[in-house]
Amino acid sequence: MPVKKHQTKTKDKNNLSAMQPRRKTRAVMVGNIGIGGDNPVRVQTMTNTNTLDIEETVEQIMKSVRVGAELIRLTTQTVEHAQALKEIKKILKDKYDCDIPLIADIHFVIDPAYEAMKWADKIRINPGLFSNKFGTKKNFTEEEYNESLLDVEKTLIPFIDKLKKYNIPVRIGTNHGSLSPRILEKYGNTPVGLVESVMEYLRIFKKHGYENLVVAIKSSDPIIMVEVNRLLAKTLDENKMDYPIHLGVTEAGMAEDGRAKSTIGIGVPLMEGIGDTTRVSLTEAPEKEIPVCYSILQAVQRRITKTEFISCPSCGRTLFDIEEVTKKVQEKLGHLKGLKIAVMGCIVNGPGEMAGADFGYVGGALGKITLYKKDKVVEKNIPQEEALDKLIDLIKKEGKWKEK
Ligand code: SF4
Numbered sequence: 001m002p003v004k005k006h007q008t009k010t011k012d013k014n015n016l017s018a019m020q021p022r023r024k025t026r027a028v029m030v031g032n033i034g035i036g037g038d039n040p041v042r043v044q045t046m047t048n049t050n051t052l053d054i055e056e057t058v059e060q061i062m063k064s065v066r067v068g069a070e071l072i073r074l075t076t077q078t079v080e081h082a083q084a085l086k087e088i089k090k091i092l093k094d095k096y097d098c099d100i101p102l103i104a105d106i107h108f109v110i111d112p113a114y115e116a117m118k119w120a121d122k123i124r125i126n127p128g129l130f131s132n133k134f135g136t137k138k139n140f141t142e143e144e145y146n147e148s149l150l151d152v153e154k155t156l157i158p159f160i161d162k163l164k165k166y167n168i169p170v171r172i173g174t175n176h177g178s179l180s181p182r183i184l185e186k187y188g189n190t191p192v193g194l195v196e197s198v199m200e201y202l203r204i205f206k207k208h209g210y211e212n213l214v215v216a217i218k219s220s221d222p223i224i225m226v227e228v229n230r231l232l233a234k235t236l237d238e239n240k241m242d243y244p245i246h247l248g249v250t251e252a253g254m255a256e257d258g259r260a261k262s263t264i265g266i267g268v269p270l271m272e273g274i275g276d277t278t279r280v281s282l283t284e285a286p287e288k289e290i291p292v293c294y295s296i297l298q299a300v301q302r303r304i305t306k307t308e309f310i311s312c313p314s315c316g317r318t319l320f321d322i323e324e325v326t327k328k329v330q331e332k333l334g335h336l337k338g339l340k341i342a343v344m345g346c347i348v349n350g351p352g353e354m355a356g357a358d359f360g361y362v363g364g365a366l367g368k369i370t371l372y373k374k375d376k377v378v379e380k381n382i383p384q385e386e387a388l389d390k391l392i393d394l395i396k397k398e399g400k401w402k403e404k
Pocket of ligand 1: 050312313314315316318319343344346347348349
């Protein structure tokens with residue numbers, strides 16, 4: 001169903017109306033990492049090891065930490081799994097001096113969540129999975145609908161009481177594939193149903209005085225992700241719930257398809273100001289997800305963590321091996337956060353083609369490079385073998401160089 005935008009469009013610094021200001025949210029502390037508020041959009045992943053295999057889990061966590069993961073979620077099916085978090089945390093600290101916050105992922109039974117509160121920095125639950133009072137029942141009467149919801153509330157009350165003791169944040173999550181029969185019957189498997197499902201749980205938490213919350217609604221369909229997150233943000237704002245939103249296209253798949261779906265389902269809400277933390281869910285090793293998260297954040301200008309490269313696709317006019325050269329340029333200059341560098345095979349359409357780059361490396365003649373600072377030529381006809389070093393010298397001269 002069509003939804004209205006939750007905010008009036010405003011223009012960003014580049015005068016682009018597609019970018020909207022970030023939705024105002026409360027800051028929720030997960031260990032030493034803040035989500036929401038003025039914190040950058042946080043990047044997370046999830047391990048795919050058996051959490052009871054502590055050594056393997058720690059190794060996998062460290063692979064993700066080394067490429068920039070800021071939060072790690074772990075499967076926590078049983079009380080024993082929840083206890084394993086204590087040991088994992090200890091080894092991360094003792095062996096690697098690593099304090100990365102750990103998130104316990106709880107499904108179906110609530111008992112592990114009670115144990116996880118002691119060791120984890122955040123708990124992720126889908127409260128709908130904790131009540132099965134009516135099984136797969138159809139044809140709910142109004143009375144039965146309310147009774148089913150009361151059953152969820154009954155399960156959550158002692159949980160919320162315990163949460164208050166530990167003051168540990170909770171991510172309330174609903175997935176497109178796991179709506180309760182109650183919701184499915186009333187709203188169908190629709191964005192409205194998904195949002196109402198999560199709102200039912202949020203109202204229970206709020207009613208019982210617990211708002212240390214993050215919210216997520218996930219779908220494997222990126223178009224539903226966009227629509228549902230627009231509606232979620234709008235509904236939260238209308239209900240004066242400033243909880244941060246976690247974005248993720250669940251079961252996005254692998255390789256280019258998984259990356260393309262994630263870019264749309266995560267990138268579009270981010271452009272519209274929605275989203276405070278994100279996970280790209282790929283059918284690949286967790287550490288592969290992290291660079292994709294950062295690339296999406298960089299592309300939508302929500303979090304600049306690296307050099308922005310502009311390079312042409314090359315064509316019959318290209319005056320050097322642009323793929324090889326671009327790789328070398330990226331290797332040497334990829335750490336210069338915030339700089340825009342263009343690598344162009346020729347200058348056929350003029351320097352405007354370089355989309356406002358700070359520096360340009362451009363084919364001038366066969367084997368000869370012209371260097372630009374913004375749209376001004378700095379030096380012409382540099383032999384290709386010397387051009388990258390000259391570009392580095394130029395960046396240094398302009399005071400923009402940093403050592404790795
Ligand atoms: S910049 Fe030059 S070489 Fe690159 S695609 Fe355009 S015309 Fe071809």
